[in-house]
Amino acid sequence: MGGVSTVMKLFKTDHVAVVEDYPYGFMRTTVEMSLEFNPKHGFRSKFVSTNPKNGKQNKPKYSTYNECMVMYENEEGYIRYMIFSLSGDTYFTRARDFLVQNPDLFTPEQIQYIQKQMQVALAVSLKAICVYCGADFEKVKPLYDPHIKRLAEGIKNGENVIADINPDWDAINSHKVEGYMPFVTKTIG
Secondary structure, eight states: OOSOOSSEEEOOTTOEEEEEEEEETTEEEEEEEEEEEETTTEEEEEEEEBOTTTOOBOOOEEOOOBSEEEEEEETTSOEEEEEEOOSSHHHHHHHHHHHHHOGGGSOHHHHHHHHHHHHHHHHHHHHHHHHTTOOOHHHHHHHHHHHHHHHHHHHHHTOOOGGGOOOOHHHHHTTSOTTOOSSOOOOOO
16 A cells, blocks of 8 residues: 555544644644545545644645545554545555445445546546557447446445446456557658
């Protein structure tokens, strides 16, 4: 998972981590670290420090929105965030596997949002493999369709179907045309 320690404590998405004795200039203070979820935009981190001079909370600081995100405590006791992308077969599979192993970290509304993002990611991947890799649409479409349709069912009835979504990326990638170059630059003159 890219630099993340192997020993970590995962938190539910509604957890607020309170960190005491956090550096604040030459002073120390308390901070709250959490996740914010917006059903139209996704997940982002939220960081709120307390001004040690007056005891009032400062204005929250937010990260950019992501498709899927969790907060955890690493083995040194530091609060960190793990971001999952759904773009590309490796990232999609990594996110899917994490979600299958840790569904209880997310609310039903968040699972529905993630399933919608997975559906979009698969549709984009289908188009991309045809446009950028020369794959025949009619040949690769059947490799995507069952997963896109299953996600649509889960979204419609509110069911978590992420465990059912496991595209055969090897079969999909076997349709790439070797040496295909959709954007060839030609010199005139």
